Structures are given as C-alpha cells and as structure tokens.
Amino acid sequence: MTSLATESLVFVYPDGTRALDGVSLQIGGGEAVGIIGQNGSGKSTLIRHFNGLLRATEGRVLLDGQNVNERHVAELARIVAVTFQNPDRQIFAGRIGSEVAFGPRNLGVRGTDLEQRVEEALKAVDLGPRGAANPYDLGFSQRKLLALASVIAMETPVVILDEPTTGQDARGLERVRSIVRRLVGAGRTVVVTSHDMRFVAETMERVVVLRDGQVILDGPPEEVFAADRWPLLGTTHVEAPWAAQEGARLGLGSTPTEASLFTALQAWGGQV
Amino acid sequence: MSETGGVPEIVPEFVLPPPTGAYRRLNPTTKLLIALAEALIAFGVRGWSGPVVVLAIVLASGARAGVGARLVPFLLATIPLVASILLVNTFLYPGATDRIFVLGPLAPTWTGLVFAGQATLRVIAFAMSAAVLGLTTGPDELVADLERRGMGRRTAFVLSATVRSVPRVLERVREITEAQRARGLDTEGRIWRRVRGLVPLAGPLLFGALTDVEEQTMALEARGFSAPARRAVIRTFPDSTPQRALRLLLAAGTPLVLLVSVIGMLGFLP
Amino acid sequence: MSLSLRSVTYRYAGSSRRVLRSLDLSIERGEVLGVVGANDAGKSTLCLVAAGLAPTTIGGRLDGEVAIDGAPSAGARPHELAQRCGVLFQNPVTQLSGTTATVWEEIAFGPRNLGLALEAIVERVAWALSLLNIDVLAPRDPARLSGGQAQLVALASVLALRPAYLVLDEPTSQLDPQGTQLAGEAFARLTRSGEVGILLVEHKTDLLERLADRVAVLAEGELVAVGPAAGVLADERLEAWGVDPPARVRLARAAERAGVQLPVSAA
Ligand SMILES: Nc1ncnc2c1ncn2[C@@H]1O[C@H](COP(=O)(O)OP(=O)(O)OP(=O)(O)O)[C@@H](O)[C@H]1O
Ligand SMILES: [Mg+2]
Numbered sequence: 001m002t003s004l005a006t007e008s009l010v011f012v013y014p015d016g017t018r019a020l021d022g023v024s025l026q027i028g029g030g031e032a033v034g035i036i037g038q039n040g041s042g043k044s045t046l047i048r049h050f051n052g053l054l055r056a057t058e059g060r061v062l063l064d065g066q067n068v069n070e071r072h073v074a075e076l077a078r079i080v081a082v083t084f085q086n087p088d089r090q091i092f093a094g095r096i097g098s099e100v101a102f103g104p105r106n107l108g109v110r111g112t113d114l115e116q117r118v119e120e121a122l123k124a125v126d127l128g129p130r131g132a133a134n135p136y137d138l139g140f141s142q143r144k145l146l147a148l149a150s151v152i153a154m155e156t157p158v159v160i161l162d163e164p165t166t167g168q169d170a171r172g173l174e175r176v177r178s179i180v181r182r183l184v185g186a187g188r189t190v191v192v193t194s195h196d197m198r199f200v201a202e203t204m205e206r207v208v209v210l211r212d213g214q215v216i217l218d219g220p221p222e223e224v225f226a227a228d229r230w231p232l233l234g235t236t237h238v239e240a241p242w243a244a245q246e247g248a249r250l251g252l253g254s255t256p257t258e259a260s261l262f263t264a265l266q267a268w269g270g271q272v
Numbered sequence: 273m274s275e276t277g278g279v280p281e282i283v284p285e286f287v288l289p290p291p292t293g294a295y296r297r298l299n300p301t302t303k304l305l306i307a308l309a310e311a312l313i314a315f316g317v318r319g320w321s322g323p324v325v326v327l328a329i330v331l332a333s334g335a336r337a338g339v340g341a342r343l344v345p346f347l348l349a350t351i352p353l354v355a356s357i358l359l360v361n362t363f364l365y366p367g368a369t370d371r372i373f374v375l376g377p378l379a380p381t382w383t384g385l386v387f388a389g390q391a392t393l394r395v396i397a398f399a400m401s402a403a404v405l406g407l408t409t410g411p412d413e414l415v416a417d418l419e420r421r422g423m424g425r426r427t428a429f430v431l432s433a434t435v436r437s438v439p440r441v442l443e444r445v446r447e448i449t450e451a452q453r454a455r456g457l458d459t460e461g462r463i464w465r466r467v468r469g470l471v472p473l474a475g476p477l478l479f480g481a482l483t484d485v486e487e488q489t490m491a492l493e494a495r496g497f498s499a500p501a502r503r504a505v506i507r508t509f510p511d512s513t514p515q516r517a518l519r520l521l522l523a524a525g526t527p528l529v530l531l532v533s534v535i536g537m538l539g540f541l542p
Numbered sequence: 543m544s545l546s547l548r549s550v551t552y553r554y555a556g557s558s559r560r561v562l563r564s565l566d567l568s569i570e571r572g573e574v575l576g577v578v579g580a581n582d583a584g585k586s587t588l589c590l591v592a593a594g595l596a597p598t599t600i601g602g603r604l605d606g607e608v609a610i611d612g613a614p615s616a617g618a619r620p621h622e623l624a625q626r627c628g629v630l631f632q633n634p635v636t637q638l639s640g641t642t643a644t645v646w647e648e649i650a651f652g653p654r655n656l657g658l659a660l661e662a663i664v665e666r667v668a669w670a671l672s673l674l675n676i677d678v679l680a681p682r683d684p685a686r687l688s689g690g691q692a693q694l695v696a697l698a699s700v701l702a703l704r705p706a707y708l709v710l711d712e713p714t715s716q717l718d719p720q721g722t723q724l725a726g727e728a729f730a731r732l733t734r735s736g737e738v739g740i741l742l743v744e745h746k747t748d749l750l751e752r753l754a755d756r757v758a759v760l761a762e763g764e765l766v767a768v769g770p771a772a773g774v775l776a777d778e779r780l781e782a783w784g785v786d787p788p789a790r791v792r793l794a795r796a797a798e799r800a801g802v803q804l805p806v807s808a809a
Contacts, residue, residue: 015686038718039690051454074458082454085689085716086635090451106456140632141581154455163689166715167632169580169745170786195690195718198789237720242748242789258793266802282664286681287646412641440640443685486600487636490590493599494629495639496703499621501657506647 001029001187002064002079002157004050010058011045011213019045021213022059027191029064029157032184034200035193037210038237043193044085046210047160050191051080063158078107081151085162085193087143096122096138096146097131103154121153125175141167145175152179158189165196177203197241201225201256211236221256279507288507293408295337299511300414301421303405304431305519306333309526310401314394316530323393330400339407345445346403347396354392361388417509419502543611544568545592545627545707545739550606552591561587563763564606569707572736574729576754576771577743580784584763585743586632589711592741593629594618610707625656628705630713634696638684645687645695646671646680652703670698673728690716697725701732708732708740714749722746726753751775751788759783 004027011020019042027033035043048054049061052073061068068076081103084090093099100118109117122128125145130138135146148164164176173196180203183190194200200207201221209217209224209232216232217224224233225240227248233240240248240256247255247264255261279288298306314326334343365384372380418428449459492498546568551560561584569575569592579585590596594615597604608615610626618626631637642648649670653663671677676694679687684695693716700708710729714722726749732738744750750757750771757775758768761783767774774780780787787795797804 013686015683017686039694039716039721040688044688053450053454072458072460073453074456074460077454077456084451084454086633088633088635089447090454092448092451102452102457103455139582139586150455163716166689167581167712167745169784170781171784172581173786195716195722197719234720237718239719239723243793246789246793258789258796262793262796262800262802265797265804266800280660282661284646284680287644410643412643412647415641487631488640490595490599491631491637492639493620494593494595494624494631494637495652495699496621496624496655498619499624499655499657501655503654504658504660504663506650506654506660506663 002189003027003029003062004080004158004189004191005062005065006046006049006056006059007062008059009046009049009056009061011042011049011054012057013045019213020049023210023213023215024059025208025215025218027189029189030184030187032180032190032203032205033192034204034207035191035210036195036197036200036207036238041210041236042213043210044162045213047082047162047191047193050158050160051076051082053082074106077103077154077156079156080158080160081154081156082160083147083151083162083164085166087140087147090147090150091135091143094134095131096127096133096135099135099146100131100150100153103150107154117153117155121149124152124179125149126171141169141172144168145172148176148179152183156188158191159183160191162193163195164192165194165199173199180204197225197239198243198258201241201244202259209233209236209238222254222260225256226254280505283506293337295333296408297510298408299509299515300409300417302511302515302519303409304414304418305522307401307405309522311398312526313529314397314401317533320390320393322533323390323397327393327397327400330397330404334400334404334407337404337408339404342407342442343400343403345442346399349441350395350399353395357391357395358388361385361391413507413509416505416507420505420508543706543739544570545610545741546608547592548607548609550591550604550608552587552596552605553603554587554596555601555603561763562591565763565765567758567765567768569739569741571706571739572733573755574733574740574742574753576750576757577741577760578745578747578750578757578780578783578785579760583760583784585760586711587763588760589629589631589709589741589743592707593627593709594620594623595629598623621655624652624703624705626705627707627709628700628703629709630697630700630711632711632715634689634693634716637696637699638692640685642684644680645676645682645684648684648695649699649702652699656703666702666704670702673701673731674698675724690718690721693717694721694725701728706738708738710740711743712745713742714744714746722749729753745786747775747786747788751790759785 006023006025009020009023012018023046035046037043045054049056052068052071055069063079091099093102097118100121101114104114104117122131125148127142127146127149135143138146144164144167148161151159165173168176177199180190180192192204205220207219207221207224208215216236217229225244230240243258243261244254244256247253247261252264252268255264310326310330314323316322334340361384362380363378363384365381365387368381368383370382372382414431415428418431453459547565550562550565552562553560577585577588587596591604591608594608596602598620615623638648639651642651646667649667650663653666671680674694674697676698679691679695687695697713714725717725729740729742730753733740742754754771756769757771759766759774766783767777775788776791794804
C-alpha cells in the first residue's frame with residue numbers, strides 16, 4: 001500500500017496563476033479520498049503533481065515518504081496512474097484496444113496477460129465488445145470511461161481520477177462507483193475529484209475541500225457535509241448533497257448519503 | 273494606423289497584451305511577408321546559396337525572438353521527409369554516374385548527394401521560417417491585421433490557419449507526450465530516449481489532426497464564422513515607415529531575385 | 543414560435559445506423575425543454591440536428607424536417623443557423639476557436655463574425671460575462687483555464703450570439719454546485735422574457751426538476767416520453783431508461799418499498 005503526501009505545496013503556472021497555495025496533505029495507503037471545491041480551486045493541478053506531470057514550485061510531494069522530484073514521470077507511472085479531466089487529452093490511439101494496452105505494455109506486460117487486462121478493463125466500463133472500434137466513434141461520456149479503463153488496466157498501487165463522473169448517466173455512475181470500491185477493496189490508494197456531491201458522499205471515505213489552492217476542510221463525509229460546515233463550503237461554491245440538506249432540515253443529524261438519510265427516517269418510525 | 277498599435281478605447285485594455293521583443297513587435301503582415309520571401313528564396317534560388325542564406329537569416333531571427341529551443345520539434349518533424357529525400361536522391365538520382373562507391377545494388381552518386389543536401393536545406397529552411405512566424409505571431413493577430421488591410425476573411429483565415437497550426441502542433445505534441453509518459457513511456461533524460469519517444473507520436477499526431485478538422489469546422493460554423501459580414505476591428509498592430517519600406521522591398525525584391533536566378537545570372541554563386 | 547423537429551431520422555455519414563428515429567419534438571420560445579437519456583441514447587446527436595449542424599456542416603443523412611420559427615433549416619447557410627440557434631458542445635474545449643488570446647476576445651468572436659458594431663460587441667461580451675459571473679476570467683488565456691472555467695467561457699460565447707434558441711449539451715457537467723445553480727438561473731432568466739427557447743440536455747434531474755417546463759426522454763434514438771417536467775421525472779420507467787430520478791423521487795420510492803411513511807416535507 002502506497003501513501004501520498006504534500007508538504008506546503010505551492011504551484012504557480014508559467015503565466016503567474018498561483019493555483020496551489022500551500023497544500024499539506026497526508027493520504028495513507030489504501031485510503032479513498034474525494035477532492036472537491038469550486039471551479040479553478042486547484043483540484044486538477046494538485047493531482048497532476050502525484051505522477052510528476054507538474055513539478056512543485058515550492059514545497060514537496062512525497063510517495064511513500066520519498067520525494068517524487070528526482071523521478072521520471074514514466075517511473076512514477078508504475079506506481080501512480082492518473083486520468084485526465086478532458087479525455088481527449090489522454091486518448092491518442094486509433095483503436096480502443098490499443099489505447100487500453102498502451103499503459104500495461106509500457107510496464108512490461110505481454111501476451112495473454114496483456115489481453116486479459118485489456119479485456120477486463122474494458123468490461124468494467126461496459127466497452128467490452130468495442131475493442132476494435134475507433135475511440136473517436138465513442139460519445140464523450142464513453143471516451144471518459146475509456147480513459148478510465150486505460151488507467152485501471154495498469155493495476156498501479158495508486159489510482160487518481162479527475163472528475164470521472166462528468167457526463168455519466170445512472171449506469172455510468174454506478175460503474176465508476178463500483179470500480180472505485182473494488183480498487184479500495186484491493187488495497188489501492190484512490191483519489192477522486194468530483195463536483196457530484198452525492199457520488200463523493202456515497203463513494204469516498206474522506207473528503208478534502210479546496211478553495212483558492214488551499215485546503216479548508218478535511219474529514220469523513222458526515223463531518224464535512226454536516227450543517228455547521230455549510231457556510232464554509234459555500235465559500236468554495238460547494239453545496240452539501242441533497243440527502244444531507246434534507247436530513248438537516250428534518251433535524252435528523254448529519255445524513256450525507258441517501259442510505260443514511262433513509263435509515264435515520266426509519267429509526268424515526270415515520271413520525272417526524 | 274498608429275505607430276504602436278492598440279485597441280479602441282471601449283475595449284478593455286488587457287485585450288492587447290504588450291508585445292515584447294524586437295522581432296515579435298513587428299507587424300504581423302511584415303512577419304508574414306518575411307516568411308514568404310524566405311520560403312520563395314529557399315526554394316527558388318539554385319545551388320547552395322539560397323537555402324544557406326535563408327537558413328542563416330531564419331535562425332538568427334528565431335534566436336533574436338527567443339524561440340530557438342522551441343524550433344527543435346519542427347526540425348524533428350522534417351526528419352521523415354528529409355530522410356526520404358536523402359535516400360532517394362543519393363541512391364537513385366536519375367542519370368548520375370559519379371559513383372561514391374558500389375556495394376552490391378547500392379551505388380550512391382555525388383550528384384545525388386549534392387542535390388539531396390540542397391533539397392534538405394531548403395526543406396529545413398522552409399520549416400524553420402514557418403515555425404518562427406507561427407511562434408512569434410499571436411493566433412488571431414495575422415487575420416486581424418490582414419482583414420484590416422481589406423483582405424477577404426476566407427483568404428485571411430486560410431493564411432493564418434497555416435500559422436496557427438504551428439503552436440497547435442506543439443500543443444498536441446505536448447498533450448500526447450504527457451499522456452504517454454503518464455502511462456509509462458519514458459521520454460525524459462537522455463537524448464536517445466527523447467528521440468525514441470517521438471516515434472509513437474507520429475500516428476496520433478496525424479490522426480488527431482484529421483479528426484480535429486471536423487470538430488473545428490463545426491465549432492467555427494456554430495459561431496457564425498462563415499457570415500459574409502465585415503468584422504469589427506478590435507486590435508491594430510504596430511507599424512512604421514521602415515517596416516512599410518521593408519515590405520515594399522520584399523514584395524518587389526523577391527520576385528526580382530527569383531527572376532535573376534532563373535535566367536542564370538546568379539551563376540557565380542555556389 | 544418554435545424550433546420543431548418533424549419525424550426526424552438521422553444517420554451519420556458513412557454509417558447506416560439510425561441514431562435518431564422518427565423524432566417529433568418542438569421547443570417553444572419561453573420554455574426550457576429538458577432532455578434526459580442514457581449515454582449513447584442520441585442526445586448529443588439530437589443537439590447537432592436541432593441546431594442544424596448535422597447535416598449542414600458534418601453531413602450524414604437526415605429524413606424529416608427541422609424548422610426554426612417555420613423556416614426549414616435544410617438549405618439554410620451555416621451562419622444563418624448560428625444566428626437562429628446557438629449550440630454548446632458537450633466538450634467545451636472543442637468549442638473554443640483556438641484563435642484568441644483572451645477570454646474577452648473569445649466571447650467577442652461570435653458577435654464579430656455576425657458583423658456587429660464594436661459598441662454592440664463590447665456590450666454583449668459584458669452582458670455574457672456578468673450573466674455567468676465570470677468577469678474575472680476576461681483577461682485570461684482561454685487555453686489555460688480549468689475544465690469548469692472553460693465550460694463557462696464556452697457557454698458565454700454561445701450566449702453572446704443571442705440566438706432565439708439555445709441547444710445546450712450538458713452545460714453544467716463540469717461546474718461546481720453553485721456554478722450549476724447560477725447557470726440554471728441564467729437559463730431561467732433568458733426564457734422568462736419569452737424571447738428565448740432552450741433545449742437542455744442534462745443528467746442532473748434535480749436541476750431539471752427546478753428549471754425545466756417540459757422534459758423529454760430519449761432511449762436508443764427514440765423519444766419515449768415527453769411532457770410536463772414533474773410528471774416525466776416521476777415516471778416509473780425512468781430508471782429502466784437509464785436515468786436517475788430526482789433525489790426526492792428516489793427517496794419516496796425507497797420509502798414505499800420499505801413501507802416507511804415519510805414526513806410530509808420529504809415526500
Ligand atoms: N495551463 C494553465 N496555465 C495557467 N493557469 C492554469 C492552467 N491550468 C489551470 N490554470 C488555473 O489554475 C487554477 C486551478 O486550476 P485547476 O484546473 O487545478 O482547477 P480545478 O479545481 O481542477 O477546477 P475545475 O473544477 O474547473 O476542474 C485556475 O485558476 C485555473 O484557471
Ligand atoms: Mg479540474
């Protein structure tokens with residue numbers, strides 16, 4: 001199990017935009033962490049540091065306690081796999097199958113082993129029968145799923161997903177959710193950014209809230225989405241999921257997931 | 273037109289970022305004419321002198337504009353073409369008999385080698401001159417300036433599309449290498465690794481460029497690009513009397529040089 | 543006045559698959575028509591067809607008729623269509639012109655194409671920026687924005703064309719919760735005037751519940767339901783069509799299944 005950490009991480013883009021402004025974060029091996037926060041708060045910038053695509057302007061990024069700075073992206077890719085928010089930035093192959101095979105092949109996987117990985121990854125995102133098709137014949141939401149498949153096929157200890165829920169329908173969301181759960185179940189460290197608060201509350205064990213490149217809240221969903229945090233969440237344009245809002249309105253305490261809301265309602269015996 | 277260029281008062285002032293550096297600050301049309309003249313002379317003047325002189329000028333202006341390092345990918349992009357030129361001409365130059373050596377079926381000739389060398393320089397000079405133009409001219413600047421001078425939008429757009437494709441290609445190369453590195457392809461460190469990393473780029477670059485075209489067309493049409501209306505001028509670019517004189521010189525001088533070269537009056541040059 | 547599709551069937555160029563099948567649908571000025579459906583149901587294609595880009599710009603075969611305020615879109619020139627109906631693509635990055643140095647100029651790109659005077663352009667850009675509350679982005683380079691910021695800029699550049707109809711393909715997919723809310727309010731404000739009709743493709747049924755007048759459901763290229771938002775969003779078959787009902791509806795169903803009586807406010 002691989003842990004991640006940043007120490008007073010500052011990142012300034014070449015045009016002077018200070019996207020991260022002192023982020024210190026410890027993510028233990030096997031944790032499932034959701035990162036939320038307003039558009040432009042620095043989520044994508046932060047996660048691109050874990051595989052070295054961006055290099056800290058100040059501060060440090062650690063992988064299992066080791067500074068990532070001296071290591072090549074290709075080397076880090078054996079440990080940390082990251083999807084891009086825009087799938088079109090990630091997809092380059094002319095066939096769906098080769099897109100998924102690209103990563104594992106670089107890691108030295110060959111033969112039936114490789115075939116099996118590709119097949120499984122595509123199956124996990126419902127693209128099983130389409131291996132021979134061209135990625136550009138897929139719709140946007142399916143290209144997002146393809147990008148996800150090509151990353152899970154690498155079977156790295158750390159998996160980081162940038163807004164995997166974008167554009168997904170009910171079934172797609174369920175796919176993403178079960179992939180994350182399965183990864184966590186297998187002891188991987190998983191970091192996911194999302195604007196879908198219901199997804200975050202239902203899927204992640206811990207939620208980190210960013211605002212203007214700084215961490216303003218960090219804790220389990222029950223804590224982060226509890227009513228007394230809403231004013232703070234509002235300052236980074238986040239609203240608690242509907243279930244949390246409904247639970248608070250009915251005086252049922254913090255119920256970030258619909259399941260927890262429902263349980264609370266049941267306990268109430270229908271006599272609110 | 274103002275000597276310094278600018279934007280009308282009602283447009284927010286950030287819209288014209290101050291151009292920096294002597295070469296960049298040239299009027300976009302001046303830069304376009306320079307690039308055109310360079311291309312014509314590189315290909316039009318026989319022998320070594322045309323391409324060598326142009327290449328020297330292009331590299332000097334590139335260095336002056338501070339884009340030296342960013343020219344490298346474009347140099348690399350010419351490799352397939354250059355390689356085929358070298359092979360085909362050196363070994364298969366029609367009618368040449370001055371063999372360098374004979375090894376089985378292989379019989380390279382000096383004539384072929386010289387011709388291939390010149391052609392290579394021409395291609396490189398041309399690629400570099402297009403790259404310098406693309407790297408020193410903001411994406412919409414050329415269209416804006418040409419339109420202001422009364423050129424039709426389609427023509428202006430076609431011209432500038434060529435210029436725009438330069439930074440686009442760079443951007444796409446960066447995206448694809450990022451995507452590939454993030455999935456374990458090592459392209460950092462040793463020069464050999466970097467060059468090897470370029471190989472898997474070729475396919476996706478070409479392929480991506482093709483699929484891009486359709487989406488790009490849709491995006492432009494959806495925003496009324498093909499409307500025949502005349503577009504309001506938002507920015508004007510610095511111009512000056514010396515620049516006007518230079519443009520006149522280029523416009524009149526280049527055809528002259530080509531003509532003189534074609535009728536063989538430059539025979540004294542190498 | 544409406545944008546209407548009459549028995550529309552569409553096939554992409556080089557493919558015999560009917561991505562849209564005998565579709566009848568109209569968007570009235572003054573209304574927000576929500577469109578929901580599973581991935582791959584044909585929602586994005588519907589957007590291209592309604593806006594006239596398919597087949598005018600990308601080819602393919604269209605049977606049936608698309609008309610805007612009575613004028614058939616077939617045969618209309620692309621820029622005329624752009625003035626009648628604005629379209630926002632699902633991936634905002636592909637929408638940006640790639641030719642402008644600042645967000646301000648990016649938003650001005652459309653109005654300039656239409657030949658407006660500079661004063662009018664300046665006014666429209668300011669209007670679009672403030673409608674979406676993104677004035678601070680105006681000086682930024684459109685190619686260097688976060689995903690959500692790019693989506694807002696793409697949306698603003700469509701709004702600045704001020705067409706009578708807007709076709710928006712998941713315009714809030716990358717927006718934060720407040721940004722989603724704000725965009726929804728902007729859509730409501732636009733239609734309230736009665737001048738604008740919006741076709742809004744959305745997975746966020748909670749947003750549609752608040753915003754849409756009517757909702758249409760697309761499944762495998764066919765229109766399987768259309769009607770007042772409240773009714774369609776409470777339809778029993780929604781989940782089978784691959785659509786998540788609004789939270790309120792989900793809770794009510796769960797309660798019913800478990801035989802729990804809900805407090806009035808939640809029901
Ligand atoms: N390539 C870039 N150059 C300059 N600034 C950038 C670049 N990419 C992002 N930014 C800026 O850095 C800040 C953080 O951006 P980032 O993409 O990390 O945000 P985010 O939290 O992922 O937003 P979103 O929710 O919209 O995806 C924003 O102000 C953004 O505009
Ligand atoms: Mg992001």
